[in-house]
Amino acid sequence: MKNFFLSILKKKVKFLAKLTLKRYNPGIVGITGNIGKTSTKEAVGVVLSQARRVRASSKNFNNELGLPLSILGDWNVTEGIFFWMKVFFKSIYQLVIKNKKYPEIIVLEYGVDRAGDMKYLLDIARPHIGIFTAMGDEMPVHIEFFSGIEAIVKEKSRLIQQLPTTGFAILNADDIRVMATREYTHANVVTFGFSEKANMRISGFSSYVSEDGGGVTFKLTYGGSVVPVRIDGGLGRAPAYAAAIGAVVGLVFGMNLVKIAEALSHYIPPSGRERVIRGVRHSIIIDDTYNASPSATKEALSTLKSLSAKRKIAVLGDMLELGKYTFDEHQAIGRLIPESADLLFTVGIRAKIIAETAEKIGFSKKKIFVFTNIHEAAMQLQQKVLRGDLILIKGSQGVRMERVVKEIMAEPLRAKEFLVRQSRSWLRRAGLYD
Numbered sequence: 001m002k003n004f005f006l007s008i009l010k011k012k013v014k015f016l017a018k019l020t021l022k023r024y025n026p027g028i029v030g031i032t033g034n035i036g037k038t039s040t041k042e043a044v045g046v047v048l049s050q051a052r053r054v055r056a057s058s059k060n061f062n063n064e065l066g067l068p069l070s071i072l073g074d075w076n077v078t079e080g081i082f083f084w085m086k087v088f089f090k091s092i093y094q095l096v097i098k099n100k101k102y103p104e105i106i107v108l109e110y111g112v113d114r115a116g117d118m119k120y121l122l123d124i125a126r127p128h129i130g131i132f133t134a135m136g137d138e139m140p141v142h143i144e145f146f147s148g149i150e151a152i153v154k155e156k157s158r159l160i161q162q163l164p165t166t167g168f169a170i171l172n173a174d175d176i177r178v179m180a181t182r183e184y185t186h187a188n189v190v191t192f193g194f195s196e197k198a199n200m201r202i203s204g205f206s207s208y209v210s211e212d213g214g215g216v217t218f219k220l221t222y223g224g225s226v227v228p229v230r231i232d233g234g235l236g237r238a239p240a241y242a243a244a245i246g247a248v249v250g251l252v253f254g255m256n257l258v259k260i261a262e263a264l265s266h267y268i269p270p271s272g273r274e275r276v277i278r279g280v281r282h283s284i285i286i287d288d289t290y291n292a293s294p295s296a297t298k299e300a301l302s303t304l305k306s307l308s309a310k311r312k313i314a315v316l317g318d319m320l321e322l323g324k325y326t327f328d329e330h331q332a333i334g335r336l337i338p339e340s341a342d343l344l345f346t347v348g349i350r351a352k353i354i355a356e357t358a359e360k361i362g363f364s365k366k367k368i369f370v371f372t373n374i375h376e377a378a379m380q381l382q383q384k385v386l387r388g389d390l391i392l393i394k395g396s397q398g399v400r401m402e403r404v405v406k407e408i409m410a411e412p413l414r415a416k417e418f419l420v421r422q423s424r425s426w427l428r429r430a431g432l433y434d
Contacts, residue, residue, distance in 0.1 A: 317395020
């Protein structure tokens with residue numbers, strides 16, 4: 001019954017979304033990639049909102065239900081019959097009576113789980129600007145229904161292929177697979193990244209942490225102009241990549257680089273993406289609990305390794321949706337532990353492979369704590385935390401690693417403000433959220 005209801009919903013919201021785009025004809029910025037879609041969407045939204053009416057949904061709506069919902073409105077609640085009544089009423093109302101506040105630009109995420117998904121989404125909304133964030137060198141999430149990483153790249157590259165000749169393809173110069181898609185487009189290509197060949201180049205990158213928080217600093221260079229950028233509240237290279245993409249999109253819409261840098265100072269990395277949170281007993285938490293692909297987990301461990309701290313703790317949950325690659329990819333993470341962390345906590349039967357691998361290559365068994373129950377893991381971690389600890393917490397959505405973060409936050413009453421809010425509704429299970 002639920003599948004039937006879901007099928008009807010998809011058809012209705014798709015129809016309404018297509019009519020709404022025809023009615024208002026907004027500019028569309030489309031984002032795809034294995035990692036960084038939501039961070040990019042929010043950075044682009046922060047930049048463009050300085051000059052235009054922009055909608056970059058606060059939620060990561062990026063599939064058959066989510067993408068059209070982003071077109072129809074910006075929703076705070078996404079459950080229950082009254083929510084859907086509101087969706088249909090508002091959508092029909094703004095088709096009949098023009099909504100003067102409807103956005104001039106909509107920033108959309110295009111997520112894919114299986115072959116054909118991108119075609120479906122592009123049939124709803126074809127962007128004028130297409131952004132391919134990154135694929136990475138390792139196995140991505142959502143690979144269960146693909147033959148391999150190249151099949152996923154091919155599916156995602158459809159976003160770049162369909163761009164008009166007057167459009168812009170914004171590609172990651174540091175990612176070989178992403179750069180290979182430039183041959184599929186007739187649009188104007190602009191690249192970003194740390195590479196010296198990038199049009200929008202990131203340089204002078206540095207991360208910092210203290211008892212009061214942390215962040216990143218770097219420079220953006222484009223066409224001979226250089227601006228410094230500082231982003232508080234997040235670590236790793238993801239905020240720099242998101243900022244660089246936001247800067248490119250800002251330039252496309254006629255903004256100057258100085259104004260763009262000023263706008264980026266207001267950018268806050270999304271919850272669960274290497275966000276810096278104060279922990280108990282003056283510790284620092286790196287909350288990376290939104291999701292966990294192998295490449296993103298390796299990037300997070302690289303961030304942990306690069307930072308100075310009295311003691312570093314890696315708390316890692318299962319990486320899901322890896323299919324036949326599950327064992328090998330968890331092993332690969334385990335081999336990185338000795339050089340990245342001083343203590344290791346794992347949560348889940350798959351993450352246990354990380355612990356076993358780390359021990360096999362010489363990481364002391366006394367420094368490894370293995371759990372299948374997330375509450376027990378959180379309680380044990382809370383007892384072990386010392387002043388000055390730097391704690392990375394990461395895992396796939398299904399493991400709910402944000403619960404561990406909540407238990408060791410210095411201000412747990414602010415959990416709703418800082419942490420990823422996971423929906424338990426059937427809509428999540430049906431795939432409304434990616």
